Amino acid sequence: MLPAQRAIPRIRQTATAHLTQTMNLLGLSRAEQGEFLNSVLASNPALELTKPTRCPTCRRALYLPGPCPVCHPAREGPIVFLATPPGRGRDESGEENLPEPAQPERLSDFLLRQIGPELSPEERSVANYLIARLDENGLMPESSAEAARYLHQPLAVVEKVLHAIQRCDPPGIGATSPIEALLIQVEQLAETHDVPQAVRPIILEHLEPLAHGEFGLIARALSLPRPEVEAAAKFIRLNLTPYPGRTFLGHDHQPTAPDPELYHEAEMVFRLAPNAAEGPLIVEVYAPLVGRLRVNPEIRTLVKTLSGAERENWEGKVEEAALVEKCLRQSQVTVLRLAAILAEEQRAFILGTDRELIPMTRARIAARLEVHESTISRAVSRKRAALPSGRIVPLSKFFDRSLSVRDVVRSIIAEENRPLTDTEVAGMLKERGIPVARRTVAKYRAMEGILPAALRRTQRAQRSAALSAS
Ligand SMILES: [Zn+2]
Incomplete structure (x- = not known):
């Protein structure tokens, strides 16, 4: 179903509608969110897109209330904020230019x-x-x-x-x-x-x-x-x-980054601060629209002067506008909080290789953020992250437990001095904080195309026999 069709023409502002709408928005990619919001903007004059406010210091567009997250970063942890996507350096109105993307x-x-x-x-x-x-x-x-x-x-x-x-x-x-x-x-x-x-x-x-x-x-x-x-x-x-x-x-x-076009399809971009290999990660979560949504204040006032069916019709539009704005904000806050956790827990993977991916479950992250697991599933779904290497990965990759464990299994076996049994490999994984069952090791080993220990032993014996014969 096209996202635009998810718009309910007459939404009562109930908790259920709110939750449904937030979850729907959360589950969409940035492009789909933009498409949906534009369709509401086109059909509902009570919703309007205003110019984002700007940080007085760096002129960065601020999408959420509060001080500029870059000029006033938190003392600790990653710097995470909503940002204007690349190639959208101009407001919809065309009146005001965003700062030109500077040369690194x-x-x-x-x-x-x-x-x-x-x-x-x-x-x-x-x-x-x-x-x-x-x-x-x-x-x-x-x-x-x-x-x-x-x-x-x-x-x-x-x-x-x-x-x-x-x-x-x-x-x-x-x-x-x-x-x-x-x-x-x-x-x-x-x-x-x-x-x-x-x-x-x-x-x-x-x-x-x-x-x-x-x-x-x-x-x-x-x-x-x-x-x-x-x-x-x-x-x-x-x-x-x-x-x-x-x-x-x-x-x-910006730190030296690969071609911004590369980032075009990503929902969020992880970077390191310039000259700061040990510094905090910076995560820009791209906003679906350049600007802030709000209920048109004139229409809100005007509604009060109306009566009868006309009033009811416009009240419905105002409610829908308020709901969409609130749900978008809420879904964005969830994605920002998720991004902060990913930056914090998966820093090694973000800056390194798949091997450094830490097993992570949606359930645990949900518990940390005090939301339902399905909320995290939605927030992860249809989103991609650009890593400092320029690689773009689906957010689900951060939760790809098997990939990282498979990687570790492969490296353990590659470095073995004698063929290790699956039980021994499971034991070594446990020492590294990755508790998996022996049969899981067997499964991953098979997926990696590695023979069982007994056969690896035979293989070795044959190889050394062949070597000594030649
Ligand atoms: Zn600033």
């Missing part, structure tokens, strides 16, 4: 471009060295004294260049610790913003309790009212990051 630029080039003009050739080579030393979070792990010794340069020169780097964008880059990164950001913000009084003392002395949300404790230590501490905590959360290197993405400089 490395953080080091970006920094050198900012400070290059003010440095002498000698200082530039110091800058080259220091920038190359920045860790994946954009922090400087080495002291200026060490760098000066290594470079055979006066300490004053190294410090001058380091301070120049620290004045660059992204704010806090080149700081020698997360605390220093936060303080540099505060100083920059203080030039244009009111910084709550408690921000600096919290950064200097109370980051640990802040991380645990112990506002009462901080309030007592600083002899400040708790609301002031809460306001400061909110300011820190929304405006500061101890990992300035991560915000480099905020300038739309």
Whole structure:
């Protein structure tokens, strides 16, 4: 059935309709979702597509409420957000251009471009060295004294260049610790913003309790009212990051990626932050439409002035519009949460090979997200992910238990010194945290075209006999 035909002309906004609609949307690919939403937009004037709001810093289109996920990444874990798909760099209205897709630029080039003009050739080579030393979070792990010794340069020169780097964008880059990164950001913000009084003392002395949300404790230590501490905590959360290197993405400089056309068919793209082999994974989940859906506010007001059948007809349209918007948002949140778990649990596979795929079941992920297993099945269905290698895999692959176990079985047998029995292989799998039965090993071994241990032994004996005969 075409997705468009799933639209129910007159939807009562009941829990059932809501659930059905969310599940339907969740089970569709991005293209199918787009087709369905466009059909509702075309038939129902109460639903409209508005321009996405934009991050004031990086101009990225924001599809969900809240701060920009790239400029204000979470402290921990992957950075996951809804993004504009490639080749859709223009709003439907055509009025406003999204930032042009930038040429891939490395953080080091970006920094050198900012400070290059003010440095002498000698200082530039110091800058080259220091920038190359920045860790994946954009922090400087080495002291200026060490760098000066290594470079055979006066300490004053190294410090001058380091301070120049620290004045660059992204704010806090080149700081020698997360605390220093936060303080540099505060100083920059203080030039244009009111910084709550408690921000600096919290950064200097109370980051640990802040991380645990112990506002009462901080309030007592600083002899400040708790609301002031809460306001400061909110300011820190929304405006500061101890990992300035991560915000480099905020300038739309993408890591070197294969042809974006390659990603055209994917629902989500996994990337690494530039220059950050150890950094968090970034997952862009492509939105089906460029813009945000909402109920047309004028029509909502107008309905109240109508009466009789006309009113009922328009109320139905408003309800349908509200339902579609809500269900889309809900299904997107589910996919984002799923993507975050995949990035977290399957990082090794995403960056590596099939062998690193960790056995994962829909049931366990459902339990982790506190949703029904069928919700995860829908979220996985008809979706594809682009990996940093440029490979596009169906999301179901992440749950392909047999593939990874088969891979491990094959590698265990390939590396055996003597033919291992299926029971022994099962035992070794168990040691690696993959509990499977002996008969499952036998099945996978057969699927890999590997003979049983007894026959492998005979095969070996024949081979060595043939070798010694020749
Ligand atoms: Zn931003």
